[in-house]
Amino acid sequence: MSELTTTGHDFLIILAKLAAAFLFGGLIGFERQIRQRNAGLRTMVLVAVGAAAFVHLGGRLFGGEGETRIIAYVVSGIGFLGAGVIMKEGAQVRGLNTAATLWSSAAVGAFCGSGLIAEAAAVTIVVLAGNTMLRPLVNFINRQPINAATTExxxxxxxxxxxxxxxxxxxxxxxxxxxxxxxxxxxxxxxxxxxxxxxxxxxxxxxxxxxxxxxxxxxxxxxxxxxxxxxxxxxxx
Known part of the structure; x- marks a missing residue:
């Protein structure tokens, strides 16, 4: 690997990627924060920005192969962070949705770190839709009585x-x-x-x-x- 130098253009690129990760992670985190979830605005922003920074660093050092390697580590590594918000209370398990949202925020950050800003925006919209638009349907289903003949x-x-x-x-x-x-x-x-x-x-x-x-x-x-x-x-x- 040859010695790398950072030009003004390179610096603007990383700033743009981090800004995009901050914005998209903030949108996801805002929805979590107003619902008073364990992982809220700051957590989602940091996950997205951190993923973007690591992916960008891998690309700067080793090109496309480096980005691929870092993304693989992000996918597996974020699981440890997600496990920290999952709690078992008796027969109930809480925090699964928050853990999945953390994982999705890391995906948004990885897209930003790879320079795929439009794709990152699309993933953000889908994550927000999943956490908001599906909520009424989930509540409706949960209010239905358990059918002993069809439910395991x-x-x-x-x-x-x-x-x-x-x-x-x-x-x-x-x-x-x-x-x-x-x-x-x-x-x-x-x-x-x-x-x-x-x-x-x-x-x-x-x-x-x-x-x-x-x-x-x-x-x-x-x-x-x-x-x-x-x-x-x-x-x-």
């Missing part, structure tokens, strides 16, 4: 029994579900006091027939020693 989800059959009937209730619960070919992942004690115990049989994620589950609960509730029976469903991650 976590199903739980709950029974409340007398404290001295736990073993019998556990065996009856297992027999009823296995007879219907609903494989059981586990049977857990949810509440336990002197008078009664609540058991919950968690099925292996699958689809189920709500009418069948209703019938099973009715049969369980009518069994000796069982005080109540019901079932619940929650979406898989």
């Amino acid at each position: 989800a976590f199903y739980r059959v709950h029974v409340v029994c007398a404290a001295d009937k736990v073993t019998d209730a556990r065996d009856l619960l297992a027999d009823k579900l296995e007879h219907l070919h609903y494989p059981i992942q586990s049977i857990d004690v949810l509440t336990d006091n002197e008078d009664s115990v609540e058991l919950a049989a968690t099925l292996i994620p699958t689809t189920a027939d709500s009418d069948v589950l209703d019938r099973v609960c009715a049969e369980l509730a009518a069994s000796p020693g069982i005080e109540a029976a019901t079932w619940t469903v929650s979406p898989t991650l």
Whole structure:
């Protein structure tokens, strides 16, 4: 590699690339900031500008091959930053959309660093559309009730029994579900006091027939020693 010198023209080029990355990253970050996400305006700007700077540096040092190499590192390296904003709270996972937006901001910066400003603008528009225009559709879908006949989800059959009937209730619960070919992942004690115990049989994620589950609960509730029976469903991650 020969020694490089920076001319006024070269300096203006890097300024233009960084300015474009700053602008486009700022647009993406502004949308995140007004929604109070973990990674907001400053983070998106820095990711885009950093990606642009590294890609430009690779191009200056090694030409097109250098840009390609740096872009590959940006694609993989940004994953570590994205992993930092993903949090698991019980059965819920938060931050996936923010991590994906960070990844997209790095793509915008990489386009800017390669001098493909129009393409960077197009990616920015699509990212903004994904985070804004799709939101009403996502909210509409999330408000729909889970259909037990078509949705693969976590199903739980709950029974409340007398404290001295736990073993019998556990065996009856297992027999009823296995007879219907609903494989059981586990049977857990949810509440336990002197008078009664609540058991919950968690099925292996699958689809189920709500009418069948209703019938099973009715049969369980009518069994000796069982005080109540019901079932619940929650979406898989």
